[in-house]
Amino acid sequence: MRISTGKKHSAKLPEKYQGKDYQVLLINYDAENGKLTDEITLAPYEALAIKIK
Numbered sequence: 001m002r003i004s005t006g007k008k009h010s011a012k013l014p015e016k017y018q019g020k021d022y023q024v025l026l027i028n029y030d031a032e033n034g035k036l037t038d039e040i041t042l043a044p045y046e047a048l049a050i051k052i053k
Helices: none
Strands: 009-012 021-027 039-042 048-052
Touching: none
Parallel strands: none
Antiparallel strands: 009 039, 021 048
């Protein structure tokens, strides 16, 4: 994964995680529990930690 500063970054998720429910545990931006898709996008300097059910 290549990270560029000052820009949004997207990463493909492995197929085994796609469609799974998740619980947001730690955020520094607005996020809610939900279902994973095939890709995740974070804005500059944002981090995300999730627990996959």
